[in-house]
Amino acid sequence: MWILYIILPLAGLSLGWAIRWLYARFQLTSSEQRAERIKQDAIKEAEAKKKETLLEAKEQVIRERNQQEREARERRAELQRYERRVAQKEEILEKKTSQIERMEQQFIKRGKQLDERDAELEKEEERYHSELERISGLTVDEAKALIIADLENDAKHDAQALINKIEQDANLAADKKARDILVTTIQRLATEVTGDVTVTTVTLPNDEMKGRIIGREGRNIRTLETLTGVDIIIDDTPEAVVISCFDPVRREIAKTSLERLIVDGRIHPARIEEVVSKVSKDTSQKIFEEGEKVLFDVGIHNISQDAIRALGRLYFRTSYGQNVLYHSKEVATIAGVLAAEVGANRDLAKRAALLHDIGKGAESDSDQNHAEIGMEMARKMGEDPRIINAIGSHHSDIEPNCLESVLVQIADAISAARPGARRETLDNYIKRLENLENIAEGFTGVDKAYAIQAGRELRIIVNNEAVSDDRTKELAKGIAKKIEDDLRYPGRIKVTLIRETRIVEYAR
Numbered sequence: 001m002w003i004l005y006i007i008l009p010l011a012g013l014s015l016g017w018a019i020r021w022l023y024a025r026f027q028l029t030s031s032e033q034r035a036e037r038i039k040q041d042a043i044k045e046a047e048a049k050k051k052e053t054l055l056e057a058k059e060q061v062i063r064e065r066n067q068q069e070r071e072a073r074e075r076r077a078e079l080q081r082y083e084r085r086v087a088q089k090e091e092i093l094e095k096k097t098s099q100i101e102r103m104e105q106q107f108i109k110r111g112k113q114l115d116e117r118d119a120e121l122e123k124e125e126e127r128y129h130s131e132l133e134r135i136s137g138l139t140v141d142e143a144k145a146l147i148i149a150d151l152e153n154d155a156k157h158d159a160q161a162l163i164n165k166i167e168q169d170a171n172l173a174a175d176k177k178a179r180d181i182l183v184t185t186i187q188r189l190a191t192e193v194t195g196d197v198t199v200t201t202v203t204l205p206n207d208e209m210k211g212r213i214i215g216r217e218g219r220n221i222r223t224l225e226t227l228t229g230v231d232i233i234i235d236d237t238p239e240a241v242v243i244s245c246f247d248p249v250r251r252e253i254a255k256t257s258l259e260r261l262i263v264d265g266r267i268h269p270a271r272i273e274e275v276v277s278k279v280s281k282d283t284s285q286k287i288f289e290e291g292e293k294v295l296f297d298v299g300i301h302n303i304s305q306d307a308i309r310a311l312g313r314l315y316f317r318t319s320y321g322q323n324v325l326y327h328s329k330e331v332a333t334i335a336g337v338l339a340a341e342v343g344a345n346r347d348l349a350k351r352a353a354l355l356h357d358i359g360k361g362a363e364s365d366s367d368q369n370h371a372e373i374g375m376e377m378a379r380k381m382g383e384d385p386r387i388i389n390a391i392g393s394h395h396s397d398i399e400p401n402c403l404e405s406v407l408v409q410i411a412d413a414i415s416a417a418r419p420g421a422r423r424e425t426l427d428n429y430i431k432r433l434e435n436l437e438n439i440a441e442g443f444t445g446v447d448k449a450y451a452i453q454a455g456r457e458l459r460i461i462v463n464n465e466a467v468s469d470d471r472t473k474e475l476a477k478g479i480a481k482k483i484e485d486d487l488r489y490p491g492r493i494k495v496t497l498i499r500e501t502r503i504v505e506y507a508r
Contacts, residue, residue, distance in 0.1 A: 161484070168488050200243045200255050204262065210234050212267050213241065213258070223269040227276040228254035248316040253283050287312030294325060298332045300351050304381050311354070313361035319416075327415055328357050334411035339404065345386075349404040352390035353411050355383070359391070371397050436493070439482050443475060457494040458483075464501050472497050 133139055204210065214221045214234065221232055230245035232254070241258070245251040257279045261267050264275070288305075291312030295303060314325035335353035339346040359374030368376075374391040390405040392398045400406050433451040440449035440460050445467035449460045460479065467475060480495045 200251050202241045202243060202255055202258050204239045204241060207239060209262060219269055220267055220272060223272045227273060230254040249313055252316050253279050290315040290325060294329050298329060298350055298354055300354060307381055310358050310361040317360055324357055324360055328354050330415045331356060331411045334414050335407050338407045338411060344403045344407060348384060348386060349407050352387040352404055353408045356391050356394045356408050356412060371395055435487055439486060440479050443479060457496060459496045461498050464499050467499060472499055
């Protein structure tokens with residue numbers, strides 16, 4: 001029995017192992033079959049992919065072949081068009097070549113004719129010279145010497161006239177520049193001066209106002225002079241007070257303050273201080289507004305407030321009666337137009353032209369001229385070196401190094417020289433007219449002379465009995481020569497002589 005208990009488990013164990021081995025064998029067979037199927041499927045799919053790839057490759061080859069054929073056809077068409085154009089050009093070139101050959105033959109023929117004509121002219125010229133020598137009794141060399149002598153005399157006369165004109169222009173320019181330097185110096189130096197450029201007259205309602213302006217023991221006038229920095233001159237001139245000062249801004253403040261005090265009627269030190277303070281603020285604001293206004297008018301921006309105030313102070317400065325701020329604005333406009341015409345930097349030229357006289361508006365006690373002060377101000381403001389050069393060279397103190405500097409010089413000269421820009425003093429004007437008339441009346445046969453058109457024309461009436469028609473032209477030349485030698489004047493003066501014969505008879 002116990003043997004049975006041993007055999008049965010062993011038999012069961014063996015049976016289990018056998019079943020397990022059979023199952024594993026079965027699984028292996030199934031896996032091999034599945035792998036075979038997968039392999040077959042993969043082979044079929046690869047063959048399908050291969051066929052599909054081959055088909056796509058064939059289609060691609062066909063498309064590329066069609067594209068190449070199309071491009072080849074287009075190239076052939078382009079070549080055919082090019083060949084036609086070349087053939088046309090060759091035909092045109094052949095026609096032009098034939099035409100040039102014909103023209104060349106014509107030129108050769110024409111050249112031969114001209115050579116023959118030159119030979120004939122040379123013969124005629126020789127005959128002409130021989131005839132001239134026979135008639136005049138002079139050889140060619142003698143005639144040349146005579147002509148050269150006449151030309152030399154004429155050239156010497158013209159050269160002397162030109163030298164005289166250059167000297168006169170130089171003296172006139174030097175005189176104008178000296179006056180400009182003097183005016184600029186007077187307005188900047190703190191010295192007591194009198195003249196048209198340093199005094200202002202204030203009209204009073206009555207002479208009693210003079211005593212109120214002076215005040216008790218002179219307190220009012222001293223207060224006004226101390227606060228404004230001007231000299232107030234009260235003399236015997238009826239209903240008028242003169243304000244004298246080197247600084248036009250201070251003079252304007254004093255004038256406006258005095259006018260307001262006269263209108264208000266309350267004139268005492270406290271009121272004077274209040275009015276002067278208010279006018280000073282208003283004037284400072286006006287200076288800034290004038291500077292901003294001119295910048296807006298010319299279209300310039302990005303300028304410091306110090307430069308704006310310096311420009312605004314030019315509103316109160318004058319040069320030969322020309323407002324310096326308006327002059328600077330005019331120069332900027334002219335320089336901009338010139339720059340646009342010649343292709344220069346228009347904005348830079350306008351900016352340099354507007355700032356060219358900024359040194360005149362600087363609050364400085366330096367002994368430098370206004371161009372040097374303006375250069376220093378522009379350098380501190382960080383302006384372009386070309387602008388600094390234009391400011392310094394506008395009066396030729398330094399050499400201009402760019403086209404814009406030259407344009408500023410030209411625009412400045414145009415603005416100063418245009419008609420009506422600047423004025424002469426009345427005494428000089430009258431004296432110049434009198435000198436013209438006196439020179440003409442100093443000649444024999446002149447009855448009366450009149451300087452007209454602001455001295456640009458001298459109209460002379462001569463005695464018809466003392467001066468003949470033939471002598472009239474000689475007399476006109478003599479008067480013009482005398483004017484050129486004795487007077488200095490801008491431009492030219494027209495000399496007109498009038499000679500007439502009047503015969504009067506009465507029928508009774």
